[in-house]
Amino acid sequence: MGCEVPVDNYPAPVWGGEEVRYCVGGLYHAFAGTDVPRISVLEDISFDVASHEFLAIVGPSGCGKSTLLNILSGLMKPSEGSVLLDGEPLAGISKKIGYISQLDSLLPWRTVLDNVTFGLEFRNVKTRRAREIARHLIAEAGLSGFENNYPHELSGGMKKRVDIIRVLAIDPEVIIMDEPFAALDVFTRELLQEYILNVWKETRKTIIFVTHDLTEAITLADRILLLSARPATIKAEYDIPLPRPRSPLEIRYNLTFIDLHRLIWRDLKVEVERSRSGVRCAR
Amino acid sequence: MRDKKWPDTLKTILLRTAFVGGLLLVWEGLAAWGFADPFYVSRPSSILIDFKNLFVSGEIWPHIAITMQATLIGLILGCAGGVVTAFIMARFKLVEKIMDPLIVALYGIPKLALGPLFILWFGLGINSKIFLAFIWVFFIMYFNAYGGFKNVEPRLINAAKLMGASRAQIIFKIVLPSSFPWLFTGLRAGLGVALLGAIVGEYIGSMAGLGHLVQYAGNMFNTTRVFSTILVMTTLMMLMNEGVKFAERKILRWRPVDA
Numbered sequence: 001m002g003c004e005v006p007v008d009n010y011p012a013p014v015w016g017g018e019e020v021r022y023c024v025g026g027l028y029h030a031f032a033g034t035d036v037p038r039i040s041v042l043e044d045i046s047f048d049v050a051s052h053e054f055l056a057i058v059g060p061s062g063c064g065k066s067t068l069l070n071i072l073s074g075l076m077k078p079s080e081g082s083v084l085l086d087g088e089p090l091a092g093i094s095k096k097i098g099y100i101s102q103l104d105s106l107l108p109w110r111t112v113l114d115n116v117t118f119g120l121e122f123r124n125v126k127t128r129r130a131r132e133i134a135r136h137l138i139a140e141a142g143l144s145g146f147e148n149n150y151p152h153e154l155s156g157g158m159k160k161r162v163d164i165i166r167v168l169a170i171d172p173e174v175i176i177m178d179e180p181f182a183a184l185d186v187f188t189r190e191l192l193q194e195y196i197l198n199v200w201k202e203t204r205k206t207i208i209f210v211t212h213d214l215t216e217a218i219t220l221a222d223r224i225l226l227l228s229a230r231p232a233t234i235k236a237e238y239d240i241p242l243p244r245p246r247s248p249l250e251i252r253y254n255l256t257f258i259d260l261h262r263l264i265w266r267d268l269k270v271e272v273e274r275s276r277s278g279v280r281c282a283r
Numbered sequence: 284m285r286d287k288k289w290p291d292t293l294k295t296i297l298l299r300t301a302f303v304g305g306l307l308l309v310w311e312g313l314a315a316w317g318f319a320d321p322f323y324v325s326r327p328s329s330i331l332i333d334f335k336n337l338f339v340s341g342e343i344w345p346h347i348a349i350t351m352q353a354t355l356i357g358l359i360l361g362c363a364g365g366v367v368t369a370f371i372m373a374r375f376k377l378v379e380k381i382m383d384p385l386i387v388a389l390y391g392i393p394k395l396a397l398g399p400l401f402i403l404w405f406g407l408g409i410n411s412k413i414f415l416a417f418i419w420v421f422f423i424m425y426f427n428a429y430g431g432f433k434n435v436e437p438r439l440i441n442a443a444k445l446m447g448a449s450r451a452q453i454i455f456k457i458v459l460p461s462s463f464p465w466l467f468t469g470l471r472a473g474l475g476v477a478l479l480g481a482i483v484g485e486y487i488g489s490m491a492g493l494g495h496l497v498q499y500a501g502n503m504f505n506t507t508r509v510f511s512t513i514l515v516m517t518t519l520m521m522l523m524n525e526g527v528k529f530a531e532r533k534i535l536r537w538r539p540v541d542a
């Protein structure tokens with residue numbers, strides 16, 4: 001597959017010419033409410049994701065970003081529409097997909113090492129081999145010496161790294177991230193942005209990254225999808241032609257960055273305000 | 284932090300020992316100077332001597348063996364029954380709907396009142412004691428295990444699903460370990476009621492066992508023997524409790540210290 005092919009055209013972000021990993025067509029989703037009849041959350045969402053792309057999705061709070069990710073990860077079925085992964089319809093959970101959410105989902109009763117090997121236990125990897133893989137990843141993430149610590153003994157940023165390498169251990173082709181750094185302080189967040197950029201550069205996996213932080217989206221992504229207030233539609237799409245490698249600390253002073261930020265923020269603000277007034281109407 | 288904690292525990296232990304020692308002295312004094320009739324209240328020195336004699340003569344061992352047998356079998360069956368029932372209830376909505384009110388209602392029946400019935404059904408032998416211990420442990424374990432199974436973080440289950448875990452793997456790798464703290468609480472509480480169940484059963488009707496010993500001594504107006512047997516029961520309880528606490532510390536090592 002695309003992932004094994006060495007990528008020599010790095011750092012140019014030519015996602016357009018690559019294979020299509022995800023093909024999402026005409027997604028609609030509505031939740032059956034208990035008191036209200038039905039909440040329409042997604043409306044006519046269509047987009048493609050290229051195989052080595054870093055795609056960010058932004059949108060106002062409560063618009064349906066997590067719902068969209070749950071559908072892309074196979075956790076939920078959309079009310080209507082199709083999701084193709086590598087040309088095949090996505091039917092439920094797939095081993096090609098890794099998922100990382102805002103709160104870490106480390107198992108508190110397992111050490112760091114055993115948390116990282118967790119996913120490999122479902123892939124018939126021998127314990128010895130699994131530990132080898134885990135040790136290697138732990139060292140690469142700068143967590144050597146913490147192999148035998150329990151999650152509650154780690155800082156928030158360290159836990160997040162473990163959460164990420166646990167997904168890297170199962171070597172998925174796609175990593176879906178739902179506001180992964182939202183619960184961290186600004187400084188830790190920047191370090192992790194740098195880390196995830198590095199991971200992406202090394203592994204060239206497809207990353208779909210939801211965030212409410214526009215700066216973060218521009219810093220990381222090749223392309224940004226802007227979702228409208230609920231029910232979410234794709235309001236706009238922006239290419240981010242910033243050069244790579246990017247440094248989260250430096251890139252925000254780049255003039256193109258500033259222009260992009262202003263442009264996208266203007267559109268996003270409209271939706272945030274619409275979503276706020278929507279809440280007011282609903283009350 | 285750890286080296287500050289140690290003198291604190293030491294202090295507590297010393298104060299507690301002093302308190303209990305003081306009470307025993309008062310008791311001894313009251314009995315010695317005739318303020319209280321040793322016939323009714325015995326006295327600590329006689330109790331300790333009788334306690335020692337029970338072990339030196341070896342007379343106590345068969346009774347301990349019988350009571351412990353009923354306690355442990357009742358405990359094991361009760362825990363297994365409670366955990367399995369809780370699991371089924373937590374897993375199947377319909378069963379839960381039908382059974383939950385019934386279990387709560389059954390729990391409301393005073394177990395003590397059932398004792399004579401069990402003896403009628405299962406006889407004077409060990410089975411009636413096992414059953415009484417079982418039924419007591421069962422409910423305690425059921426409620427704890429149910430709480431544990433219902434309180435598994437959905438986040439962890441989702442993460443396991445996304446990693447490709449099967450249903451059985453989710454149960455063994457997520458649901459059970461995350462319920463361990465609850466199961467241990469159930470086990471510790473179950474230990475107490477298992478011993479209680481066995482002893483009460485023996486008390487109501489039996490040929491041997493610690494409960495039988497207490498009852499027999501009571502009938503003979505042998506207050507000292509009643510107290511020394513109670514001391515044996517308390518010692519057993521403490522030993523078993525320490526055993527479970529030790530296992531708990533080993534198995535639940537992953538929990539933050541202040542939890």
Ligand SMILES: Nc1ncnc2c1ncn2[C@@H]1O[C@H](COP(=O)(O)OP(=O)(O)OP(=O)(O)O)[C@@H](O)[C@H]1O
Pocket residue numbers: 031032033039041059060061062063064065066067068212230
């Ligand atoms: N299981 C559900 N049942 C009913 N309604 C739901 C369910 N899950 C989400 N919703 C509703 O769907 C809408 C979108 O939710 P979603 O979590 O996808 O938004 P989001 O964009 O991820 O929000 P946030 O920025 O707060 O993470 C919300 O209004 C929410 O109330």
Ligand SMILES: [Mg+2]
Pocket residue numbers: 065066067178
């Ligand atoms: Mg969300």
